[in-house]
Amino acid sequence: MDVGDIYLIIALFLLLVSFFKDKGKTREVLKVVYKTTLTVFPVLFMIFILMGTISVFVSKETIAHWLGSGSGVWGILIGELVGAFALVQPAAVFPFSGMLLNKGASYATIFAFVSTAILIGVSTLPAEIKFFGKRFAIVRNLLTFFVVFIFSIFVQLILK
Amino acid sequence: MKKIYREALTYILIGLFIWLIISIFSPSKGFEVGKVAYNAFVQSVKIIIAVFFFIGLLQVWLSSETLAKIMGKEAGWLKYLIASTIPIFIGGSLFSIFPLLSVLLEKGASYGAVLAFITAWSGKAPLIPLEIHFLGLHFTILRTVFVIPMALIVGILGEMLLEAWERRTIKVETAIEKVFEDEIKVEEEVERKVEEEERE
Numbered sequence: 001m002d003v004g005d006i007y008l009i010i011a012l013f014l015l016l017v018s019f020f021k022d023k024g025k026t027r028e029v030l031k032v033v034y035k036t037t038l039t040v041f042p043v044l045f046m047i048f049i050l051m052g053t054i055s056v057f058v059s060k061e062t063i064a065h066w067l068g069s070g071s072g073v074w075g076i077l078i079g080e081l082v083g084a085f086a087l088v089q090p091a092a093v094f095p096f097s098g099m100l101l102n103k104g105a106s107y108a109t110i111f112a113f114v115s116t117a118i119l120i121g122v123s124t125l126p127a128e129i130k131f132f133g134k135r136f137a138i139v140r141n142l143l144t145f146f147v148v149f150i151f152s153i154f155v156q157l158i159l160k
Numbered sequence: 161m162k163k164i165y166r167e168a169l170t171y172i173l174i175g176l177f178i179w180l181i182i183s184i185f186s187p188s189k190g191f192e193v194g195k196v197a198y199n200a201f202v203q204s205v206k207i208i209i210a211v212f213f214f215i216g217l218l219q220v221w222l223s224s225e226t227l228a229k230i231m232g233k234e235a236g237w238l239k240y241l242i243a244s245t246i247p248i249f250i251g252g253s254l255f256s257i258f259p260l261l262s263v264l265l266e267k268g269a270s271y272g273a274v275l276a277f278i279t280a281w282s283g284k285a286p287l288i289p290l291e292i293h294f295l296g297l298h299f300t301i302l303r304t305v306f307v308i309p310m311a312l313i314v315g316i317l318g319e320m321l322l323e324a325w326e327r328r329t330i331k332v333e334t335a336i337e338k339v340f341e342d343e344i345k346v347e348e349e350v351e352r353k354v355e356e357e358e359r360e
Contacts, residue, residue, distance in 0.1 A: 002206075003207070003289075003293070004204075004205070004206025004207045004210065005206060007206065007207055007210035007211075007289050008206055008209065008210045010210070011209075011210040011213035011214060011217075012213075014213070014214075014217055015213060015217065018217060018220075018221065025220050025221065026220075028220045029213075029216040029217050029219075029220045029221075030216065031216075032215065032216035032219050032220060033212050033213055033215070033216035035164070036212045036215050036216065036251075037212050038164055038165070038168055039164060039167070039168070040208075040212070041168070041208075042167070042168040042169070042170075042171035042172045042175075043171050044201075044208065045171060045172055045175045046171045046172070046174050046175035046178075048175075048196075048197035048198075048200050048201050049175040049176075049178055049179050049193065049197050050175075050178065051196060051197060051200055052179075052192070052193035052194065052195070052196035052197040052200075053178060053179075053182060053193050055196050056182075056189055056192045056193050056196065057189070089253075090253070090284055090287060091208070091211065091287055091290060094287065094290045094291050094293075094294045094295060095200060095204065095290075095294050097294065097295055098293075098294025098295055099200070101294075101295060101296075107299055110295065110299070111299070111302075111303060111306075114295075114303065115282060115303075115310075118282040118284065119278070119279065119282045121254055124253075124254045124255060124258075127254070127255055127258055128254070128258060131258045131259060131261070131262040132258075132261075132262060132265070132274075135322060135325055135326075136271065136322065139275075139318050139321050139322050139325070140275055140278065140314070140318060143275075143314050143317060143318050143321065144279065144314055147279075147310050147313050147314055147317075148310070151306050151309075151310055154306070155299075155302060155303075155306075158302060159298060159299060159302060
């Protein structure tokens with residue numbers, strides 16, 4: 001039995017608890033699961049192929065050079081920028097980052113990439129402006145970029 | 161066809177297209193790409209399915225609406241603390257939390273609380289099994305812990321920046337208004353003088 005089985009057993013157990021507590025809510029849970037599966041699985045399919053492509057065609061040296069611990073501040077900035085422009089689902093961010101990590105990217109770069117990929121979206125910007133106004137969107141995105149940069153440096157210092 | 165199916169199909173087709181192109185130019189490389197993709201999939205598929213259930217369970221049992229209610233009740237620093245921690249457990253995309261938060265703002269929540277909320281939401285607790293599998297336990301713990309101070313900083317600093325920006329704009333606006341008022345006064349004076357001359 002591997003870790004995956006344990007997670008599945010926990011999920012099943014929680015689902016049973018949910019079912020006994022409230023059947024209507026559990027039906028809603030299953031609806032969300034169905035919708036999530038439909039939106040995330042295809043993206044994961046594409047990301048897995050992209051991971052395969054990059055790991056076959058891009059050498060370890062190249063990734064280590066641009067995103068490795070030797071890349072320092074520039075690696076963090078590249079990670080942040082790619083994350084901000086990438087149009088990926090949060091669930092797809094982790095497998096992709098794992099591949100980069102195996103290929104020699106540093107934890108700091110990965111932290112920068114993951115954080116901006118989830119928090120800063122060039123694709124979500126129009127919606128953000130619509131709901132909160134231009135000022136809010138500008139302040140939030142720039143400030144987040146800056147704060148992620150600072151914390152990436154902490155990650156660099158803590159995780160080698 | 162519904163949008164969700166169309167998008168699903170698009171992603172799958174893009175993936176297949178990339179794979180096909182590679183396989184046509186170099187079958188051996190195409191095979192390798194497939195192998196890497198297949199291995200990554202097989203190793204994580206159980207975790208992915210479990211994570212989908214965690215997302216569903218948390219989304220329904222700890223909905224953003226419930227959280228908004230809690231946040232609406234609490235005042236002051238406690239609101240910041242809630243906004244910087246509990247959203248870690250919420251799923252969904254930015255698109256799904258924006259509408260709710262804009263309603264909260266209209267109801268009187270501070271910019272700071274909303275900014276902290278969005279930042280803390282990036283903790284993504286339902287995805288933690290996936291994060292541990294691909295990025296390791298140490299990284300996952302560090303990132304989840306770091307989300308809290310990041311949320312506090314973005315919340316507090318962001319609110320200060322936004323307020324400063326608003327004050328500045330108001331100052332500029334009043335300055336512009338003053339210039340207009342002065343112009344109007346000058347014009348009135350000129351008109352009065354012209355009238356006086358005409359009378360003479």
